[in-house]
Amino acid sequence: MAGARAPLLEVTGLAKAFGPTAVLRGASLRIAPASVHALLGANGAGKSTLTRILLGMERADAGAMRLGGARYAPASAEDARRAGVVLVPQERTLCPHLTVADNVTLGIEPAARAGLGIRDRERARAVARRAIALVAEGPDRLPLDAPAGELGVADRQLVEIARALAQGGLREDGRLAARLLVLDEPTSSLGHDDAARLFDRVRTLRDAGLAVLLVTHFLADVRAHADRYTVLRDGRVAGEGDPRETEPAQIVREMLGRALEVARARRAPGAPGAPPDAPGAPDAPGAPGAPDAAPPGGGEVVLDARDVAGVKRPQRASLALRRGEILGIAGLVGSGRTELLRVLAGLDPKRGGTVTLRARRGVGLLSEDRGGEGLMLGRSIAENVWLSPRAPRLAAPRSLRAGAARWIDELAIRAAGPDQRVGELSGGNQQKVQIARLLREDFDVLLVDEPTRGIDVASKAQVLSLLRELAASGKAIVLVSSQLDELVTTCDRIAVLRRGVLEPPRPASSWTEASLLLEASS
Known part of the structure; x- marks a missing residue:
């Protein structure tokens, strides 16, 4: 079983606080090599903070990590990539006007001559070809010269994975240098058939020796495709085990601390x-x-x-x-x-x-793309709630904050107050801010x-x-x-x-x- 092997990644007693708010409280995690490990938890449980620490985007306040038996403490995302830990984020990051090959090598383009800033296009295409071969179902499935914007959603997701693997490094023989791939909500935009295709490729990567940390809310995906799971609740580990031997209701209880009606x-x-x-x-x-x-x-x-x-x-x-x-x-x-x-x-x-x-x-529309279209993530809750041509143009800021505070209370939005930036909220609370704007407009x-x-x-x-x-x-x-x-x-x-x-x-x-x-x- 995956959980019985010596861990590729071992996290012990990880703690992290932002000001007075403790986000991780002694969290631990063990991921076996060549396995799919699911990370579950309600919004605000600490999943994002834990993965950001793994990827070098945050530094832990306490605790230790070991990767392949050696101490692991990346100071940056580049440090993590050099160690073979790479990410495919939930929000898509491809440049639609660039080709598949250019997207895969974006930011890691091989130079023709050091210091001159001249790109070696043939070497770049060779890197892209090796990366695409790891995720594509056939040589013609993802043409290197196809514009990324013309691909379907599932194929764009595969290109994202290929880029992450390329960032982690590829050997000349095509074998992986990356050791741990973090997939953040990879199927949230996919239909049933496309999700099944994606997990076929994930299994192929696992069988090639890659460990995958699957951050998801879909229990069906976990039970069907994960070897082990870990649940975080309030920054602590609330449950772990083999998802095939655990009832979904039990996992939900571990996530919530209670049964869900x-x-x-x-x-x-x-x-x-x-x-x-x-x-x-x-x-x-x-x-x-x-x-x-x-x-x-x-x-x-x-x-x-x-x-x-x-x-x-x-x-x-x-x-x-x-x-x-x-x-x-x-x-x-x-x-x-x-x-x-x-x-x-x-x-x-x-x-x-x-x-x-x-x-x-x-008529009011709640957009599926809350980050790109539905909300201004860099602005406050109050500004987002009142963002509308119907909003009073001369209302005092105090009045707008008071109105937003009402919706924070009515919708149980977990936030420090109406002046908090929406981008600092969990996904569920961001969604409630979108709904609050529709309700305010009536x-x-x-x-x-x-x-x-x-x-x-x-x-x-x-x-x-x-x-x-x-x-x-x-x-x-x-x-x-x-x-x-x-x-x-x-x-x-x-x-x-x-x-x-x-x-x-x-x-x-x-x-x-x-x-x-x-x-x-x-």
């Missing part, structure tokens, strides 16, 4: 804010080209889309969104889910079809794109519970999620977007995760 309390049909269709009753099919017919007892239609087509995706989408419901959109990555929301929100142009809005307070229609991407189990439960409360209060919500269990347990109706075409929605009670996946991939 996940049962859905469905609203009674016909009640205020109730689902517009009775459980198990299929929607009546509409006429060709028309949105689904309103089931008996449904609320008023506030957003009516007919035969909507985007520039590339979707190809055809019709829906009727009703007040008080959550309409889920399922589909594989690349099916056009995000593009559909952006067209409905008026952010992307329409190539055809009509969108009719009957909502006095308008939109009637909420288009919610991957609201639980990259956040922990407890924060997921809070966000999904909040969406159900908003629907019960009369909001109309479209929810896009790659997590099929979230759609089944949260939504009133679910429609599948398949190959750019949105199928008629059906009651959530008539779907299972398996049937959704089958419908989306057929």
